[in-house]
Amino acid sequence: MTNPADPAALPQCAVAVDLVVLTVREGQLCVLTVRRGIPPFRGRFALPGGFVLPDEGLEAAAYRELAEEAGLAREAVTLEQLRTFGEPKRDPRGRVVSVTYLALGAGLPDPLGGSDASSAQFEPVSGYLAHPAGPTALAFDHPMILAAGVERARAKLEYTGYGVAFCPPEFTVGELRGVYESVWDLAIDPANFHRKVTNAAGFLVPTGERTSRGGGRPAALYRADPAAVLHPPILRG
Amino acid sequence: MTNPADPAALPQCAVAVDLVVLTVREGQLCVLTVRRGIPPFRGRFALPGGFVLPDEGLEAAAYRELAEEAGLAREAVTLEQLRTFGEPKRDPRGRVVSVTYLALGAGLPDPLGGSDASSAQFEPVSGYLAHPAGPTALAFDHPMILAAGVERARAKLEYTGYGVAFCPPEFTVGELRGVYESVWDLAIDPANFHRKVTNAAGFLVPTGERTSRGGGRPAALYRADPAAVLHPPILRG
DNA sequence: TCAAAAGTGTTATTGTTACACCCATGC
DNA sequence: GCATGGGTGTAACAATAACACTTTTGA
Numbered sequence: 001m002t003n004p005a006d007p008a009a010l011p012q013c014a015v016a017v018d019l020v021v022l023t024v025r026e027g028q029l030c031v032l033t034v035r036r037g038i039p040p041f042r043g044r045f046a047l048p049g050g051f052v053l054p055d056e057g058l059e060a061a062a063y064r065e066l067a068e069e070a071g072l073a074r075e076a077v078t079l080e081q082l083r084t085f086g087e088p089k090r091d092p093r094g095r096v097v098s099v100t101y102l103a104l105g106a107g108l109p110d111p112l113g114g115s116d117a118s119s120a121q122f123e124p125v126s127g128y129l130a131h132p133a134g135p136t137a138l139a140f141d142h143p144m145i146l147a148a149g150v151e152r153a154r155a156k157l158e159y160t161g162y163g164v165a166f167c168p169p170e171f172t173v174g175e176l177r178g179v180y181e182s183v184w185d186l187a188i189d190p191a192n193f194h195r196k197v198t199n200a201a202g203f204l205v206p207t208g209e210r211t212s213r214g215g216g217r218p219a220a221l222y223r224a225d226p227a228a229v230l231h232p233p234i235l236r237g
Numbered sequence: 238m239t240n241p242a243d244p245a246a247l248p249q250c251a252v253a254v255d256l257v258v259l260t261v262r263e264g265q266l267c268v269l270t271v272r273r274g275i276p277p278f279r280g281r282f283a284l285p286g287g288f289v290l291p292d293e294g295l296e297a298a299a300y301r302e303l304a305e306e307a308g309l310a311r312e313a314v315t316l317e318q319l320r321t322f323g324e325p326k327r328d329p330r331g332r333v334v335s336v337t338y339l340a341l342g343a344g345l346p347d348p349l350g351g352s353d354a355s356s357a358q359f360e361p362v363s364g365y366l367a368h369p370a371g372p373t374a375l376a377f378d379h380p381m382i383l384a385a386g387v388e389r390a391r392a393k394l395e396y397t398g399y400g401v402a403f404c405p406p407e408f409t410v411g412e413l414r415g416v417y418e419s420v421w422d423l424a425i426d427p428a429n430f431h432r433k434v435t436n437a438a439g440f441l442v443p444t445g446e447r448t449s450r451g452g453g454r455p456a457a458l459y460r461a462d463p464a465a466v467l468h469p470p471i472l473r474g
Numbered sequence: 475t476c477a478a479a480a481g482t483g484t485t486a487t488t489g490t491t492a493c494a495c496c497c498a499t500g501c
Numbered sequence: 502g503c504a505t506g507g508g509t510g511t512a513a514c515a516a517t518a519a520c521a522c523t524t525t526t527g528a
Contacts, residue, residue: 011291012249015323015334054248054332058323084321084336086252086295095291097252097334099321159396174506192491194508216506217498232489233470411479429518431481453479454525469516 013086016098017061018049018142020082020149021070023108024166024182028124029153031146032070032108033138035119040092041139047146048120049098062101070120071111077103078165082149090141102149104165125150126185154183158235161203161228170207172219173197184236196234203228250323253335254298255286255379257319257386258307260345261403261419265361266390268383269307269345270375272356277329278376284383285357286335299338307357308348314340315402320385327378339386341402362387363422391420395472398440398465407444409456410434421473433471440465 021032033045048069052061062079066072079101086097111120127136129150132143156162157180164171166179177193180186197204204222212218258269270282285306289298299316303309316338323334348357364373366387369380393399394417401408403416414430417423434441441459449455 010251010288013252013289014247015250015252051247052250052323052334055325057325058321058334081320083318084295086289086336088292088294097295097336099323099334172507189492190506191493191508191510196490198508212499214506215500215504217508219507235490409480426518426520427479428481428483428520433517435481449479449526451479452477452527454481456480472517 014094014096015052015058016049016096017052017058017065018047018098018100018145019062019065019070019103020047020100020146021066021072021077021103021105021108022125022149022153022166023105023122024179025107025122027178027182028126029150029183029185030122031125031128031149032120032122033128034069036139037119044139045123045136046139047100047142049100052099058099059101062099062103066103069111070108072103072105072108076108077105078162079103082145082152085141085145087141098145100145100149102152104153104162106166106168154236157183159230159233161224161230164224164228167224170209170221170223172211172213172221173204174214174219176222180234186237193234196232200228200230200232203230250332250334252289252295253286253333254289254295254302255284255335255337255382256299256302256307256340257284257337257383258303258309258314258340258342258345259362259386259390259403260342260359261416262344262359264415264419265363266387266419266422267359268362268365268386269357269359270365271306273376274356281376282360282373283376284337284379286337289336295336296338299336299340303340306348307345309340309342309345313345314342315399316340319382319389322378322382324378335382337382337385339389341390341399343403343405391473394420396467396470398461398467401461401465404461407446407458407460409448409450409458410441411451411456413459417471423474430471433469437465437467437469440467 023030032048034048036042036044036046048065050065052058059079063074066077082100082102084097084099088095090096108122110122125146128138128143128146131137137143138146163176163179167175173194176197177188177190181188202225205225207221207223209221210218211221260267269285271285273279273281273283285302287302289295296316300311303314319337319339321334321336325332327333345359347359362383365375365380365383368374374380375383390399400413400416404412410431413434414425414427418425439462442462444458444460446458447455448458
């Protein structure tokens with residue numbers, strides 16, 4: 001920023017946003033992918049994303065792509081910036097710097113056409129993580145981006161209340177535990193988990209309601225406290 | 238990335254890297270700032286940084302600026318990407334997307350001229366954090382960037398071995414504790430801290446040597462294990 | 475001998491784990 | 502009744518915090 005030149009006279013890059021959209025479905029952590037209709041990597045799957053417009057903020061671009069490519073409203077997800085990838089050769093078309101975002105949502109539906117994203121769907125992350133190269137792998141450097149997104153989500157569950165981003169507005173302790181088990185791919189003791197999250201001051205706010213989704217005794221419903229800092233943290237293994 | 242247009246035909250941005258370079262000096266967490274010699278914000282302090290070259294990776298640009306503006310070698314610091322700032326109006330000269338990096342080092346010296354950075358020096362972060370606006374504040378949106386960098390450093394001390402990035406290759410437990418106290422601005426019980434870090438499996442590797450910098454009984458010297466994941470974590474207050 | 479910093483011991487308290495057990499519902 | 506998941510009790514264990522105390526140096 002101390003360079004004397006005017007930015008207009010400087011080497012320019014295309015700036016894109018790419019999204020790692022995660023949700024939990026049937027006990028599996030899933031990511032939204034789109035099939036590419038044009039080269040390069042035509043026919044391959046990739047993360048949704050697109051170029052930032054001239055007067056558009058980065059986060060605004062991320063929300064716009066979320067709507068255009070995934071049909072998802074701003075309110076349906078929790079969005080945060082992940083990391084920026086900018087190696088000169090990462091896009092065969094030229095220099096593209098990609099600012100990536102992580103979006104989490106509860107039980108998100110596959111987009112139903114009528115948009116850029118007629119070919120978009122949620123797939124378990126496990127396959128993509130296990131095969132980061134090869135014909136079924138994601139295009140560009142998107143395997144790295146996905147890995148970064150999943151690792152961020154896993155890490156943030158430990159010391160923040162991030163898990164609730166995968167839950168609907170009202171949820172039971174069992175549903176929340178299911179999120180942790182799916183994201184970490186780990187079995188958790190229901191009794192201890194229940195105590196941990198209900199004791200963490202200000203993390204869960206009871207609504208007073210009960211539900212009986214699924215068998216067994218009806219469970220109390222909770223709402224998430226938006227400003228949750230888990231203390232003590234919930235540590236993995 | 239699914240946009241059919243060629244990047245060369247797309248709206249372009251200037252891409253910069255800006256650096257939050259932190260070190261601990263005399264018990265104070267300090268940041269490297271440079272005085273701007275040109276408009277905008279001429280005469281004001283700012284974080285070191287500059288534009289990314291056409292065929293240069295982002296991290297490579299960060300290391301280059303570190304050398305040019307701060308006279309710091311790659312080996313002298315620990316570098317990690319922080320966050321990307323790209324609001325359309327953040328630079329009055331035009332659209333500039335800034336990828337920011339956090340660099341930590343042990344007892345770094347003020348750069349001694351002969352470079353871009355004849356006006357660079359380390360200053361305590363406390364003043365900048367306390368006065369994020371006004372005539373003595375950092376230029377551009379650099380107050381936000383600094384705040385993000387300091388918060389990242391503080392958070393990472395808790396659950397990783399990040400604190401050793403502020404220490405020389407060999408250090409005593411007392412020096413390491415000094416880092417934690419400076420970064421967190423908090424007093425820590427020496428006895429308990431000693432046990433915690435020496436018990437954390439594989440975190441500190443004893444060299445067998447002892448030193449007597451400072452008064453008192455000589456302390457054992459340790460080297461950091463590069464791949465340290467603190468378990469259990471060292472939690473603040 | 476004294477101050478200063480390193481490092482160990484001890485104890486009360488808190489958090490974690492594993493697992494037994496009771497509760498409330500649908501079938 | 503029985504299966505299913507919700508939720509509490511409990512006891513062994515691990516980590517934490519507070520602080521007394523010993524060790525080893527320089528002045």
